[in-house]
Amino acid sequence: xxxxxxxxxxxxxxxxxxxxxxxxxxxxxxxxxxxxxxxxxxxxxxxxxxxxxxxxxxxxxxxxxxxxxxxxxxxxxxxxxxxxxxxxxxxxxxxxxxxxxxxxxxxxxxxxxxxxxxxxxxxxxxxxxxxxxxxxxxxxxxxxxxxxxxxxxxxxxxxxxxxxxxxxxxxxxxxxxxxxxxxxxxxxxxxxxxxxxxxxxxxxxxxxxxxxxxxxxxxxxxxxxxxxxxxxxxxxxxxxxxxxxxxxxxxxxxxxxxxxxxxxxxxxxxxxxxxxxxxxxxxxxxxxxxxxxxxxxxxxxxxxxxxxxxxxxxxxxxxxxxxxxxxxxxxxxxxxxxxxxxxxxxxxxxxxxxxxxxxxxxxxxxxxxxxxxxxxxxxxxxxxxxxxxxxxxxxxxxxxxxxxxxxxxxxxxxxxxxxxxxxxxxxxxxxxxxxxxxxxxxxxxxxxxxxxxxxxxxxxxxxxxxxxxxxxxxxxxxxxxxxxxxxxxxxxxxxxxxxxxxxxxxxxxxxxxxxxxxxxxxxxxxxxxxxxxxxxxxxxxxxxxxxxxxxxxxxxxxxxxxxxxxxxxxxxxxxxxxxxxxxxxxxxxxxxxxxxxxxxxxxxxxxxxxxxxxxxxxxxxxxxxxxxxxxxxxxx
Numbered sequence: 001x002x003x004x005x006x007x008x009x010x011x012x013x014x015x016x017x018x019x020x021x022x023x024x025x026x027x028x029x030x031x032x033x034x035x036x037x038x039x040x041x042x043x044x045x046x047x048x049x050x051x052x053x054x055x056x057x058x059x060x061x062x063x064x065x066x067x068x069x070x071x072x073x074x075x076x077x078x079x080x081x082x083x084x085x086x087x088x089x090x091x092x093x094x095x096x097x098x099x100x101x102x103x104x105x106x107x108x109x110x111x112x113x114x115x116x117x118x119x120x121x122x123x124x125x126x127x128x129x130x131x132x133x134x135x136x137x138x139x140x141x142x143x144x145x146x147x148x149x150x151x152x153x154x155x156x157x158x159x160x161x162x163x164x165x166x167x168x169x170x171x172x173x174x175x176x177x178x179x180x181x182x183x184x185x186x187x188x189x190x191x192x193x194x195x196x197x198x199x200x201x202x203x204x205x206x207x208x209x210x211x212x213x214x215x216x217x218x219x220x221x222x223x224x225x226x227x228x229x230x231x232x233x234x235x236x237x238x239x240x241x242x243x244x245x246x247x248x249x250x251x252x253x254x255x256x257x258x259x260x261x262x263x264x265x266x267x268x269x270x271x272x273x274x275x276x277x278x279x280x281x282x283x284x285x286x287x288x289x290x291x292x293x294x295x296x297x298x299x300x301x302x303x304x305x306x307x308x309x310x311x312x313x314x315x316x317x318x319x320x321x322x323x324x325x326x327x328x329x330x331x332x333x334x335x336x337x338x339x340x341x342x343x344x345x346x347x348x349x350x351x352x353x354x355x356x357x358x359x360x361x362x363x364x365x366x367x368x369x370x371x372x373x374x375x376x377x378x379x380x381x382x383x384x385x386x387x388x389x390x391x392x393x394x395x396x397x398x399x400x401x402x403x404x405x406x407x408x409x410x411x412x413x414x415x416x417x418x419x420x421x422x423x424x425x426x427x428x429x430x431x432x433x434x435x436x437x438x439x440x441x442x443x444x445x446x447x448x449x450x451x452x453x454x455x456x457x458x459x460x461x462x463x464x465x466x467x468x469x470x471x472x473x474x475x476x477x478x479x480x481x482x483x484x485x486x487x488x489x490x491x492x493x494x495x496x497x498x499x500x501x502x503x504x505x506x507x508x509x510x511x512x513x514x515x516x517x518x519x520x521x522x523x524x525x526x527x528x529x530x531x532x533x534x535x536x537x538x539x540x541x542x543x544x545x546x547x548x549x550x551x552x553x554x555x556x557x558x559x560x561x562x563x564x565x566x567x568x569x570x571x572x573x574x575x576x577x578x579x580x581x582x583x584x585x586x587x588x589x590x591x592x593x594x595x596x597x598x599x600x601x602x603x604x605x606x607x608x609x610x611x612x613x614x615x616x617x618x619x620x621x622x623x624x625x626x627x628x629x630x631x632x633x634x635x636x
Contacts, residue, residue, distance in 0.1 A: 010071045017126055018058045024122030025054040028114050056100055061093030086127055094119030156186045157224045160231035161193040161208050164256050168230050169206055189222045212242050219249040229255040247546040297519040302327035308381035309334055310366055310414055311388030313341025319511040320385050321345055331358040333379050337365045366410035376417045384418050386428045396441040400620045401612040407444035412451055419459045427518045428452045430468040438634040443624045453596050456524035465521035467514045469529050483544050492557035493541045500537045526591040
């Protein structure tokens with residue numbers, strides 16, 4: 001039935017075009033008659049020239065329009081490229097009909113002026129009819145839709161009255177006729193736009209109500225519950241500024257992803273633009289442009305290599321595996337003690353790459369030297385990324401020996417085996433908590449950094465490098481998943497201290513840093529990312545509340561619980577004596593090496609191993625303090 005209706009629509013539109021082209025021909029003949037532009041070569045006893053010319057012109061132009069796709073799309077969805085197609089079709093049709101008429105009458109003196117005038121009038125008429133039809137249809141249709149929507153619908157404000165905003169509006173109207181479309185209940189209350197020329201204008205009956213600074217007032221006045229951010233070409237700074245204004249309301253916020261050449265995109269993609277609008281992420285408020293990296297250098301490093309990732313099932317390790325897989329490695333070896341996570345990333349890669357990836361997933365603990373040696377001996381990795389670690393600060397405070405066994409000696413085991421089996425590059429993932437540590441976890445990670453530096457100083461053939469970064473949004477242990485669970489379950493958000501601040505980065509950024517560091521490493525470096533200004537955790541919690549459409553301290557309680565054992569108010573990315581050296585990447589720096597006493601380190605590690613084997617937590621903390629001079633343990 002739908003196909004029949006579509007064919008009938010095509011016929012009706014073709015008839016309309018035929019009438020317009022015919023009228024164009026009549027008007028052209030009439031104009032030539034007025035100016036007495038006739039020729040004696042055309043006999044009055046023949047079929048009237050105007051009738052023959054109109055029939056030929058109509059038939060040829062309709063065929064040309066059909067071939068150019070003028071009837072493949074509903075006119076209410078026409079964009080610039082579709083009008084250009086009509087123009088090309090008409091020009092082609094007119095040119096062909098001119099040739100046919102010239103051959104038929106063997107004279108150009110009358111044919112050429114006639115076809116130029118009739119072709120121009122017909123082309124203008126065909127395109128103008130489509131524009132008028134589209135405008136009238138949308139206004140009539142939208143008027144009826146608006147009457148229905150205003151009675152029951154989610155009042156929506158669209159930020160940005162450009163191409164993306166207009167397509168969002170069209171999508172909202174189109175969704176009204178689709179019972180399966182979750183967007184059918186949206187009611188567009190209006191636009192906001194900072195372009196002065198767009199103020200007090202309207203698009204298909206929906207007005208531009210003000211600029212972005214007016215968003216809170218507009219939302220309150222009209223009872224808006226959803227804001228759709230539709231300025232995909234905005235910079236990170238512009239986006240942050242506008243989203244901060246939006247976050248002062250109680251509205252839910254969705255953001256349209258970046259689009260290129262929106263006017264010339266595939267129609268299907270444009271009609272799905274509303275569905276591509278995503279829930280705003282808290283990382284969109286960090287106020288720092290995403291860090292870019294040299295993919296060519298990473299590809300050169302990884303391609304054709306056997307790549308091992310310890311802790312490959314964790315949040316950082318699994319993203320490492322995902323990104324490594326893009327660069328055609330010879331083999332990827334995932335090492336993890338937790339089988340569920342390892343299985344998840346294994347299946348994800350097998351589904352995406354099928355038989356195009358050589359993947360080995362091994363359940364093993366980095367604590368087990370013999371098992372790890374067996375793996376190194378069999379797999380012979382070229383590159384190793386060591387992401388396996390215990391990293392939950394409060395938990396490690398209660399079991400220092402477990403942190404020592406897993407973090408310190410797990411790292412020592414894997415690094416020693418990398419040295420023994422001639423691994424080309426070994427990258428250890430550290431944390432800003434290793435800088436002047438105040439907790440056991442941070443102290444163990446600083447000790448790991450010292451081990452990697454020791455290995456670098458005493459090894460030829462293997463390049464050992466450390467990467468250090470702050471908190472990773474969305475990773476296991478990050479505050480964001482915790483805050484989300486608390487809000488969604490109706491519980492208070494718990495923040496340890498009102499003034500606590502942290503550096504943040506996204507998981508893809510963190511992993512890109514690790515890969516870039518591996519590509520740039522010469523051995524012994526500590527790579528540090530410029531993470532921008534630190535973020536106040538309280539502000540993060542407040543903004544997250546607003547992005548859920550809730551008022552902090554009113555709809556959601558923010559409860560301050562006090563600093564946990566070993567927790568700092570702020571983290572550091574460098575120790576005072578390290579300093580910074582620039583790299584080719586403006587966002588990536590190298591910390592100067594701090595001298596490590598190899599003899600003292602090895603002696604301390606021996607004592608620490610004996611202590612941890614006895615599970616003597618108190619002694620382990622004492623030995624850690626001796627081994628890491630900057631460790632100032634805070635039990636709060």
